[in-house]
Amino acid sequence: MSLGTKKGIKRRSFLRGVGTFISLPLLEYFMPAANAAALPKRVVYCYMPNGGKWKPSATGSGFPLEMPLQDLAAVKDYVTVISGLKLGPANSTINGDHSRALTAFLSGTTPKFPGPNVTTTIDITLSKTLSAGSRVANLCLAGEEHAAAESGYTADYQSCLSWLGGASPNSRDVDPAVVFDRIFGADTRADQNARLAAGKSILDAVLAEADSLNRVIGASDRYRLKEYLQAVRDLESRMSIVTAATCPTGKRPATGVAYETRVKLFYDLLYHALACGVTNVATFLLASESTNQSYDFIGIPGSHHDISHDSSDAGYAKIAKIVAWHVGQFSAFCQKLKATPEIGGNMLDNSVLMIGGGLGDGAHHKHDEIPVFIVGKSGGAIRGDQHLNFEGQAFCNLHVAVANALGVTMAQFGDSTGGLSLG
Numbered sequence: 001m002s003l004g005t006k007k008g009i010k011r012r013s014f015l016r017g018v019g020t021f022i023s024l025p026l027l028e029y030f031m032p033a034a035n036a037a038a039l040p041k042r043v044v045y046c047y048m049p050n051g052g053k054w055k056p057s058a059t060g061s062g063f064p065l066e067m068p069l070q071d072l073a074a075v076k077d078y079v080t081v082i083s084g085l086k087l088g089p090a091n092s093t094i095n096g097d098h099s100r101a102l103t104a105f106l107s108g109t110t111p112k113f114p115g116p117n118v119t120t121t122i123d124i125t126l127s128k129t130l131s132a133g134s135r136v137a138n139l140c141l142a143g144e145e146h147a148a149a150e151s152g153y154t155a156d157y158q159s160c161l162s163w164l165g166g167a168s169p170n171s172r173d174v175d176p177a178v179v180f181d182r183i184f185g186a187d188t189r190a191d192q193n194a195r196l197a198a199g200k201s202i203l204d205a206v207l208a209e210a211d212s213l214n215r216v217i218g219a220s221d222r223y224r225l226k227e228y229l230q231a232v233r234d235l236e237s238r239m240s241i242v243t244a245a246t247c248p249t250g251k252r253p254a255t256g257v258a259y260e261t262r263v264k265l266f267y268d269l270l271y272h273a274l275a276c277g278v279t280n281v282a283t284f285l286l287a288s289e290s291t292n293q294s295y296d297f298i299g300i301p302g303s304h305h306d307i308s309h310d311s312s313d314a315g316y317a318k319i320a321k322i323v324a325w326h327v328g329q330f331s332a333f334c335q336k337l338k339a340t341p342e343i344g345g346n347m348l349d350n351s352v353l354m355i356g357g358g359l360g361d362g363a364h365h366k367h368d369e370i371p372v373f374i375v376g377k378s379g380g381a382i383r384g385d386q387h388l389n390f391e392g393q394a395f396c397n398l399h400v401a402v403a404n405a406l407g408v409t410m411a412q413f414g415d416s417t418g419g420l421s422l423g
Contacts, residue, residue, distance in 0.1 A: 039342055039350050041130055041378055041406045042280045044270065045123055046330060046355040047105060047161050049098070049289045050308035051362025052323040052371045053316070055083045056387045063387035068324030069373075071331045075338055078348050078375045078384040080422060082398060084391035086368035087358050088415050097365035098289035099150045099157035101358025104367075106283070107163060108396040108414015115154040120165035122399045122413060127281040129408050136182065138162065139273055139282040141266050142172040143259065147288030158289040172285070176257065176265040183273050184232065203233055224341075228275075235268050259287075260297050263326075267333040275340055275347065286326060289358075298325050308362030319362065323371075330355050334375045351376040352402050370395060374402070374422075381405035382422045390420055 056063045063081065065072055072079050089104040090097065094113070103111040106121035127138040140162045147158035160169035173179045203210075210229065214222050257265075266284060273279050287293050292303040300307070300318050307318050330353075337347040356372030359365060372395070377384055382405050390397070396416035403410040405422060 039344075039379070040277065040280050042274050042347070042351040043123070043126055043130065043402065043406055044274075044282045044284065044351070044353045045106060045161070046284045046353070047102065047286060048323065048326050048355065048357040048371070049102070049285075049287050049291050049359075050304050050319070050357070051359035051366075052319055052357060053360065053369075054081070054320075054323060054327075054371050054373070055369070056081055059387045059389050061383075061386050063385075068320045068327055071324065071328040072334075072375070075331060075334045075348065075375055076385055078334070078338070078377060079373060079386075080375075080382060080384055081373040081387040082390060082420070083369065083387065084389045085370055085372065085393055085395040085398060087370050087395045088367070090358050090367040095151035096153045096157075097359065097367070099153040101367060102161060102285075102289040103157050103163070104414075105356070105358040105395075106161060106399075108399060108416065111153070111157055114152050116156045116167045116169065118157075118163040118165070118169070119414075121161070121163045121170075121283075122403070123162050123281055123283050124164060124170065125413075126403060126406065126408055127279075130280040130406060134277060134279050136273070136279040137281065138170065139179075139270065139279045140170045140172050141179065141270065141282065142174045142285040143263055143266070143287045144285075144291060144293070145174045147290070150290060159285070161285040162283045170283070176262060176269060179266070179269045179273075180236070183269060183276070183278050184236075203229060203236070232272070235265075235272070258297070259293055263329055267329055271333060271336045274337070274351070295322050295325065298322070305362075308359075311363035315363065327355075330375075337376075348375065349377050350379055352378050352382065352406060354402070368392075372398065378402075378405040379407075388420070388422070393417070393420065 054069050056066060056069070058064060065076060069081070087101065087104055089108060089110040090100040092100060092110065096113070100111060103118050106123055107119045108122070109119045111118045123138055131137045142159065142161070144159065147155050149155040150158055156169050160172065162170035164170055173182070210225065214225065217225070263286065270282055270284065273282065287304070290305045292305055294301050295304065298321060300321055304322065307315060310318070334348060334353060337351060340347045342350060353375045354372065356370060358367060358370060360367065360369040360371060374382070376382065394415050394417055396414035397418055397420050399413045400410050400416045400418070401420040401422050403413070404419060
């Protein structure tokens with residue numbers, strides 16, 4: 001049995017089968033002497049393109065959840081909305097605001113023209129500490145495959161959120177099936193195709209070991225393991241709808257997946273990656289900057305980018321509805337973390353999940369008053385249930401504050417001038 005003995009066992013372990021492994025969630029059995037201080041800290045950065053607004057009408061604790069933030073009600077105690085920040089490095093006298101908005105968001109610097117040339121982003125910096133020992137240092141997801149070049153800038157500037165530094169964007173995953181295999185499967189593509197063709201679940205290969213584990217763990221762990229394995233089976237069932245027609249041929253199915261389905265699958269996969277310690281750092285580019293994605297599935301057809309340039313009340317109302325849909329998907333992800341217990345609390349108590357964008361007003365390409373909020377308390381370093389207005393301060397001050405809340409000492413990043421008080 002790959003789990004080894006209880007004495008000296010690692011905090012994370014696996015269920016193994018022929019050509020397959022499944023990372024386990026944190027079970028009490030593996031941490032008999034653990035305490036909350038020993039739990040991992042996690043950070044996720046999600047990016048919404050083309051601008052948006054959501055500044056609440058009141059500051060302080062107990063602020064109102066107004067459109068488009070209303071779906072955060074279930075996790076409001078963990079929400080910190082931050083207004084007034086400016087993304088200075090995205091400003092320039094030349095065109096290309098979308099390209100600079102995306103690349104400056106996590107790098108804190110102005111990308112070189114025409115590129116690619118971007119300084120190392122904050123997620124990569126934090127992963128060296130937070131994901132030390134994890135199987136994946138940084139999970140980098142993207143809702144779209146490509147983006148067009150803008151005003152002479154390289155197209156990478158509109159499609160890559162995470163950068164290793166220089167001319168090297170972080171490798172992005174745009175196919176949920178590939179991410180599923182990275183998280184759960186170690187078998188070959190041929191093995192995966194054969195399993196799909198036979199109608200078998202990835203769980204079939206590990207059930208015997210799961211039964212052995214059930215005989216030694218406690219009742220609460222058995223319940224959690226049962227729930228977890230059922231969640232994996234449900235996710236795999238949903239994935240099979242996406243991959244059944246394409247995986248046997250070896251082709252990537254991403255282009256055949258409806259956008260709204262892909263976003264939901266990626267959030268589910270991201271939850272499993274965090275819950276099982278596959279990684280503690282991730283980025284999710286919800287769509288490329290200046291994307292032409294249509295939101296007809298919520299009653300808003302047409303190009304997202306074109307709609308963002310409509311400065312009428314009707315145009316702003318459409319953008320608010322698009323933002324509200326994304327906030328709803330993000331909130332559902334946060335609620336899963338909140339519902340997953342850890343010693344002394346839940347996963348959301350030990351995480352920082354940020355969502356925002358580098359454009360405050362897409363119609364006018366403004367980089368001040370950019371939209372951003374975080375969910376999570378990072379072990380109590382962030383209070384939650386608050387709207388904080390830091391009028392005119394650098395967005396990178398938030399990066400410094402989050403890094404220190406996560407236990408990674410940082411005095412300066414990008415164009416920061418200090419930290420922000422989030423406690």
